[in-house]
Amino acid sequence: MATSTSEFITQCEQEELHLTGAIQPHGAVFVLDHDYQVTHVSVNMAAVWRGDARSYLGRQIPPQMRGLLKQYTGERIYFAAELERENDYLDVIFSPVPGGGIVVELMPTQRERRIPSAMSRFPDAIHSHDEMRDYQQLLISYIAEVTKATRVMYYEFLGTGDGEVTAEAKHERANGSYLQLRFPASDIPQIARHLYLQNPWRAIYDTQATAVPLVSAEDLPVPDLTHAELRSVSPVHLHYLCNMKVSASVSWPIAGKNELLALIALHHDEPRAFDYSILSHISELVKDYNFALRDFRTQQRIEMHERMQHQFNYFHQQLINREDYELYWQEMSEWLMQEFACDGVMISTPRQILKAGLEIEPETREVIIEHLAQEGEMSWFSDNLLKDLPQIDLTAIAGVAVLTNVLAPDHEVEFFALRQAHMHEVMWGGRPDKPEESYDPDVPISPRRSFEKWIETRYSNSKPWDRNTRIKLMKLRLLLNEI
Structure with a gap:
């Protein structure tokens, strides 16, 4: 049975979250083909609306x-209160099936108060x-206000893949605070991050509810539910939320050009039938x-x-006009160390090696x-060199950002920005390296159970490189062409 952190991460990344063949029981689902014929239906159709599935x-x-x-x-596209039941109504949502087809979802209408514009x-x-931090806090405080959530967090992804809670709004009944705590990258696998980017939000209505399967007339492939509101939830993620004492949640993505920058995560301590209109x-405010944020x-x-x-x-002008190359390098190296916030730099060419x-x-x-x-890479950086390249026996370097620039066989330039070790503390939401063995045969590994603050003291790491490091390295290629 797999019990290591690496095996746990591998298990999470291999989950086909969009091909579960099941939905959350908060509503019911039809899946249509190109001719609008029903190919799949959730087995709870009679309970939610009418007729044998x-x-x-x-x-x-x-x-x-x-x-x-x-x-x-x-x-x-969403239609409010379109289908009448004995005592209430059902909303109807149409969403695309990747590759063709339509998911039709029926969900009980929630008649909450009308929310006025908050622009x-x-x-x-x-x-x-x-201003960015103030906006984040203002937004999550508003979300907590209109939803009566137990907790709302702005969960920002760092360059390492880990996440950090940079803003929080919580009800007085919420237990503790996650503000400024970090969570490991494995808490939200890449496959899940990709799905977050495909939808305006992800709602989980009841973490204790049993998923409802879809059935088909023939042995048809499981439909792709990437865009379905009611798509069922990974058992690992359900364990994770239950360990956090969360009964319902919603997550709104904050996206960059091709990456997930952050999530706004809402947690309820009781199951919740969310009002789609809210x-x-x-979602519009988050957009x-x-x-x-993108403009900034x-x-x-x-x-x-x-x-x-x-x-x-x-x-470039100094290089043309100066004859004193020592003074030129002194001035240039001081700028490079300031730009990369490092303790040393080196430029190596077939003709010379410049150090500072x-x-x-x-x-x-x-x-x-x-x-x-x-790796076939031109640039690379690390804030823990001995961990990332264990074949290095001993070095005074803790962090490195490196660029190689091959202009011609006889003109290879290397640039190194070097950082020494920087002892600092990282506050985690629980031990990030301690997945728990589970006795559930469907979930051999469950996420850690404790999310209390745990402080890691780092001795061999440098200060972390920021998100712009790779951009700076590639921009530096222009200058290296002149050397």
Whole structure:
């Protein structure tokens, strides 16, 4: 039985979360083919609406929904209170099936109060990191207010893949605080992060509820439920939430160009039938924040590029006009150490080696260059060199950012930014390396059970490199061309 952290992560990454063949029992589902015939139906259709589930298979979608289909254009569309039941109504949601087809979801209508526009509460733009943090706190506090959630968090992904709670709003009944605590990358596997990017939010209505299977008339492949609101939940994730004493949750993604930057996570300590209109209202506010964040990040990158280009132009002129190369290197190395916030730099060419500050051992340099060659990479960085490259026996270097630039067979340039060890503490939400053995045969490993603050003291790490390090390295190629 697998019990190691690496085996636990591998198990999580191999879960086909979109092909579970089951849904959450909060509603019922039809799956339609290109001809709008029902290929799959959830076995709880009679309990949620009417009719034996198998009686719908191979037939056209029920007539009560055929008119709605005319308004479907290939993207998720929501119809409030369209189907009448004995004492209430059902909402209807149409969503695409990747590769073709439609998921039709029926969910009990929640008649909560109307939420007025909240646009005036939030800024139009972000101009600084302080304004960004203020916006985050304002947004999650508002979400907590309108949903009466037990806890709402802004969960930001770091360059290492780990996550950190940078803002929190919680009810007085919430136990403890997760603010400024980190959680390991394995808590949200890459396969789950990819799914978060495909949808406006992910709602889990009851972590104790049993998933409801879909059935088909023939032995048809399991439908892809990537975009389904009611898609069932990974057993590992359910264990994780239950260990956190969470009974219902919603997560809204904060996206960059091609990556998940953060999640806004809402937790309830009781099962909750979320009002779709409120979730959609919050989603629009999250999108507004996301647009403002992207604009801010873009402006930050533009300013960084302009700043570095200005320095490149300056050093290019100095290289042409100066005869004293020692003074030239002294000035340039001081700028490089400031730009990369490092303790030493080295530039190596077939003709010369230029060094300043902390120096790298020749054997350490050889191992790093060999690693880049094996990986086929031009740039690489680490804040724990001995851990990432254990073949290095001993070194004074804790962190390195390296760039190799092969312009021609006789013109290979290497750049190293070097950092020494920096003892610092990291506050974790529980031990990040302690998955628990489970006695559930379907879940041989469950997530750790404790989320109390645990402080890790790091001795062999450097200060972590920021998200712009790779961009800076590639921008530096322009300057290296002149050397």
